[in-house]
Amino acid sequence: MSTEIYILAGFLGSGKTTLLKQLLQDEKENGRKVAVLMNELGKVSIDSDAIDEDIPLKELLDGCICCTIQDKLEGQLQGLLTLEKPDVIYIEATGAAHPVEVLDAVLSPLFANSIVPKGIISILDSARWLHRKELTPQVLQLLVEQIRHADCLLVNKIDLLSEDEQANVIQEVQSINSTAFTLLTKNAKVPIKRIRELSLLPKEKQSSSRIGTDLHLSTFVYQFKGAVDRSAFEDFLRELPDTLYRMKGYIKFSSLAYPQLFQFSYGMPVYFQEEMNIPLNMVFIGENIDWDKIESGLQSLEKPKE
Numbered sequence: 001m002s003t004e005i006y007i008l009a010g011f012l013g014s015g016k017t018t019l020l021k022q023l024l025q026d027e028k029e030n031g032r033k034v035a036v037l038m039n040e041l042g043k044v045s046i047d048s049d050a051i052d053e054d055i056p057l058k059e060l061l062d063g064c065i066c067c068t069i070q071d072k073l074e075g076q077l078q079g080l081l082t083l084e085k086p087d088v089i090y091i092e093a094t095g096a097a098h099p100v101e102v103l104d105a106v107l108s109p110l111f112a113n114s115i116v117p118k119g120i121i122s123i124l125d126s127a128r129w130l131h132r133k134e135l136t137p138q139v140l141q142l143l144v145e146q147i148r149h150a151d152c153l154l155v156n157k158i159d160l161l162s163e164d165e166q167a168n169v170i171q172e173v174q175s176i177n178s179t180a181f182t183l184l185t186k187n188a189k190v191p192i193k194r195i196r197e198l199s200l201l202p203k204e205k206q207s208s209s210r211i212g213t214d215l216h217l218s219t220f221v222y223q224f225k226g227a228v229d230r231s232a233f234e235d236f237l238r239e240l241p242d243t244l245y246r247m248k249g250y251i252k253f254s255s256l257a258y259p260q261l262f263q264f265s266y267g268m269p270v271y272f273q274e275e276m277n278i279p280l281n282m283v284f285i286g287e288n289i290d291w292d293k294i295e296s297g298l299q300s301l302e303k304p305k306e
Ligand SMILES: Nc1nc2c(ncn2[C@@H]2O[C@H](COP(=O)(O)OP(=O)(O)OP(=O)(O)O)[C@@H](O)[C@H]2O)c(=O)[nH]1
Pocket: 010, 011, 012, 013, 014, 015, 016, 017, 018, 019, 047, 094, 095, 156, 157, 158, 159, 160, 185, 186, 187, 188
């Protein structure tokens, strides 16, 4: 059984918890087993009070998922997956988290076979956006990133805007991200059916996969059957397109007894030696990538040399 994972992104106070409550209500009505992962910047969680007691809830406090406690997130997700076996997990990322970094934390090669990432739902406080000149460049950049990488974008709090302002905001966000399913919302009210239709990964993750061309960011998982030649792998890395942002997973080189944990971001490869055998899953994250081509490149690494 695979567990669906949704990431709720959006700046502090944009309406993530308001949305989450509706999603949880809908899950309850459909009898699905849900778990929630929340993290807050402060040490004490406030939002978790909003979640029913019967829903397994893990909280990541004191830091945000993307920068300080990525490993902890991996551990907690693993715990939820094995102990609770939920149908779906919602991750409410701190308002200060970069959505791609959160997705990256979720796509651990350790549970690549047991999750289906459904997508990034970003919520924008439209009133804040309107007054964005008052924000620091860092916060503004984060808002832009949250808009840019959304699969579903809620332009929330439209009750605080005039009709002209609403039209302007929509035009502006669509110029940043024209592919997300974008909605103007009040109190983050969404047609939940559309949220359920989101999909970042094909169901058959291990096989050849053509990921929806309408999606912005897409991911791919490859499982190596055995060892590969290190220099051939390094040649493969050099050929990767610039929009392949991230790779991580386990790879075994022919010369070594055990796999290595491989991390690749911003064109920089890093290897860590493991001391035992681990399934050789490799997770990829990129934008407008021809995954079939990546897959055949990987397969050719596995072909025995003539
Ligand atoms: N006027 C207005 N207020 C809203 C709307 N949606 C949410 N709010 C309010 O905005 C405040 C913040 O909403 P939350 O859902 O807690 O936001 P959040 O993104 O979870 O906030 P953090 O946990 O700080 O990241 C609450 O008081 C909500 O009631 C809306 O559409 N219009």
